[in-house]
Amino acid sequence: MEVREFDSPAKNTWCLGCGNFNILAVVKQVMAELVESGDVKSEQIVISSGIGCHGKISDYIKVNSFYCLHGRVVPPLMGMKVGNQRLKVIGFAGDGDAYDEGVSHLIHTARRNLDATFIVHDNQVFALTTSQVTPTTPIGFKTKSVPKGSFESPLNPLHLMLACGATFVARGFTGDIPHLRSLILQAVRHRGFAFIDVLQHCPSFNPTLEKFKPKVYDLNKEGHNVEDFAAALEKAKEWNDRIPIGIFYQVKKEIYEKQLLGDRLLAEEKPLPSVQSVLQEFM
Amino acid sequence: MEVREFDSPAKNTWCLGCGNFNILAVVKQVMAELVESGDVKSEQIVISSGIGCHGKISDYIKVNSFYCLHGRVVPPLMGMKVGNQRLKVIGFAGDGDAYDEGVSHLIHTARRNLDATFIVHDNQVFALTTSQVTPTTPIGFKTKSVPKGSFESPLNPLHLMLACGATFVARGFTGDIPHLRSLILQAVRHRGFAFIDVLQHCPSFNPTLEKFKPKVYDLNKEGHNVEDFAAALEKAKEWNDRIPIGIFYQVKKEIYEKQLLGDRLLAEEKPLPSVQSVLQEFM
Amino acid sequence: MQDISFLIGGEAGDGVMRTAELLGKAFNRLGLYSFVINDYPSLIRGGHNFCKVRASNHQVWSHLEAVELVAALNQDTISRHENELTKDGLVLFDSDKASYKGSYKAYPIPLSSMVKEVGGIPIMRNSAMIGAIAHLYGIPLEPVNEILTWAYGKRAEKNITLAKMGFDHAKQNFDPILKLEPVKRDPTPFISGVEAVSLGAVKAGMKVYIGYPMTPSTRILSFMGTHQDELGIAVIHPENEIGVANMALGVAYGGARCMVGTAGGGFALMQEAFSMAGQSEIPAVFVVGQRPAPAVGVPTYTAQADLRFVLHVGHGEFPRIVVAPGDPEEAFVKGGEAMNLAWRYQVPVVVLVDKHLLESYMSIAIDERKVNVEPSSVAESWDGEYKRYKFTDSGVSPMVFPGTLGAVVKVSSYEHDEHGYAIETPEGVTNMLQKRLRKMEGIIEDLKKRETVKIHGDPKAENLVVAWGSTKGAALDAMQLIDKPLKFLQVMYLSPFPTWDVEDHLKQAKDIVCVEVNMTGQLRSLIREQTGHYIEKAILKNDGRPFDPVGLSGKLKEAFGWK
Amino acid sequence: MQDISFLIGGEAGDGVMRTAELLGKAFNRLGLYSFVINDYPSLIRGGHNFCKVRASNHQVWSHLEAVELVAALNQDTISRHENELTKDGLVLFDSDKASYKGSYKAYPIPLSSMVKEVGGIPIMRNSAMIGAIAHLYGIPLEPVNEILTWAYGKRAEKNITLAKMGFDHAKQNFDPILKLEPVKRDPTPFISGVEAVSLGAVKAGMKVYIGYPMTPSTRILSFMGTHQDELGIAVIHPENEIGVANMALGVAYGGARCMVGTAGGGFALMQEAFSMAGQSEIPAVFVVGQRPAPAVGVPTYTAQADLRFVLHVGHGEFPRIVVAPGDPEEAFVKGGEAMNLAWRYQVPVVVLVDKHLLESYMSIAIDERKVNVEPSSVAESWDGEYKRYKFTDSGVSPMVFPGTLGAVVKVSSYEHDEHGYAIETPEGVTNMLQKRLRKMEGIIEDLKKRETVKIHGDPKAENLVVAWGSTKGAALDAMQLIDKPLKFLQVMYLSPFPTWDVEDHLKQAKDIVCVEVNMTGQLRSLIREQTGHYIEKAILKNDGRPFDPVGLSGKLKEAFGWK
Ligand SMILES: Cc1ncc(C[n+]2csc(CCOP(=O)(O)OP(=O)(O)O)c2C)c(N)n1
Ligand SMILES: Cc1ncc(C[n+]2csc(CCOP(=O)(O)OP(=O)(O)O)c2C)c(N)n1
Ligand code: SF4
Ligand code: SF4
Ligand SMILES: [Mg+2]
Ligand SMILES: [Mg+2]
16 A cells, blocks of 8 residues: 555645654555555454644544544544444544543543554644643643643643553654654554554644754663563663653553453344343333 | 531431542541631631542532532632632542543642642542542443443553642542541641542442551651652552552642732732823823 | 332432432332432532432322431431421431431431441442331332342342341331332333433434533433443543534534533533534434523532523524423433424434433333334435535425545535535525524424423313422322312423414413413513413422422412412 | 726736735725625636725725726636626736737736846735726825735835836736725725634634634634734634533633634534533534535535524523624624623523635724623622532523632532532433523513614614624625615524514515525524514526625615516
8 A cells, every 4th residue: 555545635735844744754654554454354444533733633644533522532433433343543632632521431431441543643732722731731831821831730641641550652753754754653553542642743833843952862772671661661761861751661462352351243243033032021 | 616517407418328428527636726726717728529429528528618510629729729728728529520520630730739728528439429430430340331341541640640740649548537527637837739639438439448457557657758849659559469559759849829810818918009100001 | 008208318429319329219019109308419429328219009190299218327416317307207326426306206216236246338229218218118129138138239238138128127116107019010211311311312323422511411421431331332421511512513514413511500501512513414413401591500400490591502503403302201202302393404403301300210111112213315316416515495404424435524614505615695694594494394394293291280271380300200100199170281392382382272272371481471471472372370399399289289278369 | 986906817826815805904004995806716826816896985884796807817716707807907917928819908007027037036916916906096196015025015116116016017008997096084994804804803802812723713723823922812723612612611620711713614513512512501612614514515605504503502401592794893892792692691602604705905994991890600609519400590600710729619410419520310300401401581571672773774764674694795885776765574593583673574574585595594594583574586507606786776676576
């Protein structure tokens, strides 16, 4: 399968140089590779996205998509997997989307270990609504609603996901495309809830590319043991001159839908022909 | 101030032997002590509670109260502190309340370090709706909605709160009243967001008293350093033959309302007499 | 005509509801028609619970407020309910726990001692009480024992012994009230709205039920959960109602029929997702159980005060269907219809019920052939590139699911073009909005072939009662008590509003009274909005309790000037 | 009469809106009446943005769809808007970026080169464009320079140079369109609904604003945020709308006046808290900005399709007030009134606005004396034990805040007694429900003394136009274009519905047309529900765009049979 078969007719309206382009490019490559390698058929892939600049990715890939309400990327993913376990689902959310409006779904779906990939376009800002603070906005960041600078301590999404039992916890960076590509591919191949917080460059409101580039390093090249939970926590806290990217933690665990359904494929099951036996109980 | 001045005329309808009685008793003592010691005046105390068995505590203490919607204990607390910084506010939530319906508020208010105490009556079950699973229900627990037993990995509330930056993270146990009393007193005196997950015995649906009693120990008596974040995380994971209770973590940090308002007391401020100067900008 | 009515009361945890249901079931098996209403506060133990049980040799639709017997497991029950007794009323009570010195006849029975005697546990007092009640109504022990065996299986033995002890004690000490005559009739279930609406949905193809517990819909979750294997469904209880509703959209997008259940407060949280169902044209069925509100309100009681709220949920304009069944049989049929309509027209559908309908049990015939999986708008094939939102005359676009070879299925919360890509042009917006609104025409034509209202009583009567939902029961029974010609228009579909079925009745009527369990006359306002017809007379209340037929008949007579 | 209308267009990020606003402001300072509407898609850079600017020597209430000048920063603007030009229309464009060979007169101007010449940045093209436009409308450079200095402060210099270059180039090459005559009049602000509603609330005592960003209410958050110090308020942007609404209840409970702002989708999430405000009787003001829905819809455009949704938000029955201002002055007054009413009657109040009202700027007089902090229901003292929900004739209970010596202030989401303790008895429930509903009577009496509707045009005319909200502007301007007697009833209060002010006009009218930016005729249905009067004629649309006065006047004439 060619990458360009995923090209959509929708006009792309992201700003020049936006990190979302890199995520988009990489995701299309990953999908092509998945199809090519026989992991999945293209019609079985479903993406879902929130509302925000990131969300437009649903329009920018010609593949099944569920363009959600703001903050609600996760529940439809869970629903569609319950309806049809065979689907390969990938969610894209903004940091506002994932950590503000929709954080309850994220927490619990991680805990349940739904077999889904969840990619956060973390530009540390509500971009589409023209710049307001999100849970990952750094202290001091100025916006119209906080003209003197944000004073709320940011959330650490990796730590949050580790605390909630996600079975694949990673960080990507739009400034390192090959790394991001390999990361997303691994996430999508992970059986269980795979979470990637992607440091996403937003030239218009939070141009972090040059700031993060010199700091970022691949922790998987430095002998980090992805099965060591404590080490993962330790690494998740690192945010100074060095910013680790890569897989922080990965573990095997039975997935939600198998536990709920076994091998049943509800979307293809015939309706129950009669409820008489249950009605009988009430006689 | 006498404890019984907090007695309310409402008829108590908790089941015999319910752990909520112990929380209620202890909280009234703590309030009396706070007033007695001059920390706060009784009219400045406000409690707030969610919907569930626990929530009835709002009716059972004769003190200012905000009996919330299910899951919404935290936002009104934040609102009232913004309106009047001088209030001493204590929230009571159920595990369903705090970790399911309302978890987004909890996470972010912990991060902001609102000066509030938040006590979770964690009976690992939706009690008032006659027993369904919550995020802390253990695997295998059977209810009508999951007759074969719950299979979702429970959430670790202490770890969650540590990950979100709460400045006081503790666990109490309704089977150890003196300890609970001292814990709540310390929480209420903590300046910042003080979180206590209380293992609450529910004789009707989840009678854990005898199960937990032999396992529970006070980690503060075993040389635990409450300022050591890593140690706190480690202890938060302990849940086997031994279950630690006490303060896991405590740290000093500026509180939200001070950063937002300085010393302003909005409820008592006069209205702005004129908006002419701002209107002038539009001339 | 035989028509009995009694009350059983005790503390929460005493097993009152179970007992009442078992008795109702026993009467039902005898061929009588029974009705059981429960009344309990929002707590687990210790508060006062009671049930009213009615049984008759003709169909009954409601409980009666007045009872001829108060069966009390505790003192509290007597003091609370003595005043509900009819003139020759009796007080049957556990003489180990309570005493009675009032003006009604006292029937003391040492239930607790009996339990002690057989080495049972306190909850078994109920079985002895059942035995005593059986005697009072002239029922032999066999059917009672059958029910106890059905209920307690292997553990039934002591209960059977106790039933006999209660029966014998009563026989020796108390005069029977009457001898109930068993009736020969086709057996019907003794069932509540909870089970009926659930089974209707399943019969219409439901594969997934999602709910976050909230009275009065919690029992749907419980019923679906305990019967998930027999029904071949998956049951999910997720983190909150917002998750529930958005998940349900995912299930349907994935290709499986799904229903969710909640109450007013939970439904308030689902509004954005409801609007999303409208925008994305994903079939979704919401069972909304009313209870007194606003906010948490009076959680374990009943109301019909969310009609307007439900009719207008969700921002923006899009077709939605709202149907309000009035009894378990209608809950079964309309529950199934809701699912079928959702999938044929790709719209959100609300099944609007209330605590009284959901939790009260009654004998009622349910013909499962009335509900089947009807043809939906799922496509087998299509021309050219697949378009999820293809413009069609009907406004309904053929639907396929992800996983379909050759189709890219894009749904969106944004206004979109036929393929599902976001758009903003005035023409594009108008076309898609109108495509969706156009579906209403098809829905209306469809509903014209279904039962949207029911006419009860004398179809030629000039005096008209209008009501909806569970008030049907009290209204039907009240009409039995009025010896004047009376017609009762029961409105089942609220959106789209069936003016075609309603208007003539309004025009023909000389005098109309609208009866609702709300204080603002919501159906009345809807009728005025939809037909211009203003119904001047209304019987309204909103105190958590359903209407009582006797009280209602009095109010109706007064309203019609008949007394 | 002078009445100019032109369009400025470019890419998102080109600074089109700022330019239009500066021009509008410049006209306003000259004593002209200006109106600026913006039109932009939901994206940050690169999409097409444009504004229409209108100015006149008499009050204008709306933009005009047709323009005599298209001022284009890019090629796209020309191709998209050429067709909106009037017969003698002109195309002014950056000749470094675009070319024009069409049938209208071309006014090429090398804006980019000019910017390069002075070493400026691309966004400064606007200043040269402003200079050129000034020439076309016969405006001297002084007022333009003043505005540029006001806008850019110390950084204004290059902009001023560019304005002169643009002006000079235009003067040498283009014939002016006309010479605008400055008008002597009392200065008025040039302001949008965003600022007006904010200032109204502040003037009425608002101390806290809480919002989660959502178009079109995001700008309220921005305005409140940037002006928080001057206004003496605290501004909070929390985790989500559910947090927003519940927090707002906490603020008011704590004793400070609070307002929140959102759009339809966010308001959908606030419904449960809205119902809680009703139950707990906590004053709360919600500004709801409409945009095309359902779901995310068309986020940056306008609509009036959430009327029914807003009227019936929240489960249960409780009094609520809904007011829809039609212009910034009314937004100021009604924003303040909303706050005062909320605090006098302890009810939730919705200020229902839309993108068009919130974001369009116009010259309009605002008299700040019209809004003051009115007496509220806050108590200074009370008899006996304090009762938060004391039964009173008016239904309003004196309110105090925590921290008050001797008062225990208990609020509850449950149905409750006078002290705030949960109750379940039928009498208790009825009494408290009726106490709350009783407040509606006081509210109605109060509103009878306020302006609930406005009558525009000829009060004796037999032909009546009915509209609400921002459609006021187009309706007023359309009436200017119709030379027949016409009356326009603008409905401002939607709940409680001011039948007392509405009914007579409906009865007096011979022919009525209702105009709304929705497809289902929501005000029309409300009027039928509330008065029984069915307005047969309606002019409806819901394509994201407000009505254009010229187009509307044509449709009105048609509807009234005048052409
Ligand atoms: C319920 C709801 N609230 C608010 C909005 C408005 N809104 C649209 S995008 C957005 C923020 C997006 O931020 P983020 O998720 O970080 O995405 P980004 O634009 O940065 O990619 C908000 C608040 C909405 N669409 N729905
Ligand atoms: C929005 C909403 N959803 C659901 C409910 C129903 N409800 C009442 S109590 C409760 C669960 C309470 O569980 P928990 O918070 O653990 O409290 P507990 O009863 O165990 O003390 C639920 C789901 C509600 N009141 N509101
Ligand atoms: S605003 Fe930021 S995130 Fe949005 S498209 Fe532009 S650069 Fe990308
Ligand atoms: S059900 Fe459990 S939590 Fe609720 S009152 Fe009874 S024992 Fe306590
Ligand atoms: Mg973002
Ligand atoms: Mg609990």
